Amino acid sequence: MxxxxxxxxxxxxxxxxxxxxxxxxxxxxxxxxxxxxxxxxxxxxxxxxxxLDATPGRICLTSDLWTSATTDGYICLTCHFIDKEWILQKRVLNFYYMPPPHIGIALAEKLYSLLCEWGIETKLFSLTLDNASANDVSVDMLVTQLQLKGAVVCDGDYFHLRYCAHIINLVIQNGLKDIDNVVHKIRESIKYVRGLQVRKQKFLECVKLLSMDSKRGLRQDVPIRWNSTYLMLESALYYRRAFCHLELSDSNYKSCSSSHEWEKIEKISRFLGLFYDITCIFWSTKYPTSNLYFSSVFFCYVTLKENIESEDDYLRTMANQMLKKFEKYWSEFSLILTIAVVVDPRYKLQFVDWCYRKIYGASGSSEFIRVKSKLFSIFKEYVQKRSLTSSTHSLDKEKSNTSCGVGEDVISFRKTASSILKVNNS
Known part of the structure; x- marks a missing residue:
């Protein structure tokens, strides 16, 4: 404990x-x-x-791999599923030492051995990973292995999902490259204030003099995580007047932003705030989020499209950089997350058509037709598997009844079952 x-x-x-x-x-x-x-x-x-054995549906997995400060590698495998009581469950199955090399083949072998250990290799629906190239290789190998057992839906077309929050991080980091000078000043200002107790005390005096709330505090960011950069900018904006006052009272403080730069920071913060709210939706663990993906990503796309025509050169440049990265992943996004919106009664298929009309300007676009086609194909596969399962259960029940002396015509039943299986297979 x-x-x-x-x-x-x-x-x-x-x-x-x-x-x-x-x-x-x-x-x-x-x-x-x-x-x-x-x-x-x-x-x-x-x-x-x-x-897991009693789970009537399929299981979704999430896995991540990282290296500790002591250069030891670890892999974590988490499962998400709906239990027989229709309650969303999440369990960490393994937190395992992963020796090098961390290549695709080694990852695939390790993941497959863990799946077999839990006995869930035939009950999987998807595996969510980040965008490392080794993960792409490992997924291809896993799908090939699972296809031999007939254990994946639609030949594994929907098996590999990418971390949505990680993709948004890559997109926004691409946009922040051109505005790094402005953000750098804020970062250095916070480092200066928090660097020594004397400076911190002087800053707090400025805050108190301006009747501001000192409990909110300044946030230091981690440059590789854009959401922490956004929170840093938000905290700095609140104490904007305190920083300006500190510049007047402390001659050693040289990193204060100009009024024009503060205006830029305000615009950047307002723009990034939209993406921060979306990321918070993805990060939730208390409710399913797959049905919220498409509408959130669509909103990102529309926001970027609008800002590339902005009158503000600064926002336009940032939006252009982000859109280039976004469109790379937009063309590769998993269709299963769009299908998840269709089965959400609040949206349905018409919402997807409306979204594609907003993006491409015409109803019945090729993207919408593709989604619709995949939706029907996955439905047909589930119907086929359901019919096959029902037929198998009926055949097993008939064998049991015959052994108990029920006296049914077993030969006739087997012929019927055989014809059903042939129809389903065709």
Whole structure:
């Protein structure tokens, strides 16, 4: 519970308090504590495995791979599914040490072994990964392996999904390249204020003098994560007057933005705020988000299209850079996330047609026809598999009834079942 090492049971203070509470207590050693934890883990693993076996639908996976500060590689595998009570479930299946090399073949082998360990390799629907090239290779190998078992829907066309938030991060980072000088000044200003306690105290005096809320605080960003940059700009904008006052009272402070630059920061922040709200929708873990993808990404596309015609040169340049990157991923986005909008009763197929009309200017575009075609193809596959499952169950039931002396015409039934299977296969 508290991330303590197993040897904490040997700590003098722990043993003293245990003996004080109960003088006759049998104290355990670290190997016993380790053994007990592993038993608990095995028990919980069996429980989750039974839950996955009982799941009537398919399972969606998310995986990520990263390297720690000590250069050790780790892979995490998470599953999302609807249980038999129609409740959305999320479970971390594995957090596993991943030795190098982190290439596509090694990733595919590791993922497939983990899937077989849980017995879910035939119940998968999709796997969500980031945009690393090694992931593309591993997915191709996994799909090939799963196709041999007939375990993927529509030959794996919808198996590989990309992190939506990661794509938005790449798109916005592309736009921030040309405005880095303005953002750099804000970043340096916050570093200056937070660098020494004396400077921090002087800044707080400026805040108090201007009757501003000191509890909001300044946010330092991580340059590779645009959402932290947005939050940094938001916090700096609130304390804009305090920074200007600090420039007058502290001769060593040289990074204060000019009034023209503050106006640019305000426009950038307002523009990025739209994308930040969308990213927050994607990041939610308490409700399904696949049906929210298409409408959110469509809004991003429309916003970028509008801003490339903006009268503001600054916004127009940034939107142009972002749109180039966005269109690269827009042409490759997974159709299954558009189909998820269709099955949402608030939107349906007409909404998709309306969105494509807004983008391409005509009804019945080739993109909309493609979505519609894929929608019907996946529906037909589910109908076919449903019919095949029903036929198999009926055949098994008939065999059971015959063995109990029901006296049905088994030969006639098998002929009927065989003809059904042939029709479904064709």
């Amino acid at each position: 508290h991330d303590l090492p197993f040897q904490f049971v040997k700590y003098e203070g722990i043993r003293t308090i245990f003996q004080y509470l109960h003088p006759d207590i049998q104290l355990v050693y670290r190997n016993t504590a380790k053994s007990d934890v592993l038993k608990m883990h095995l028990k919980e693993k069996c429980r989750i495995k039974c839950m």
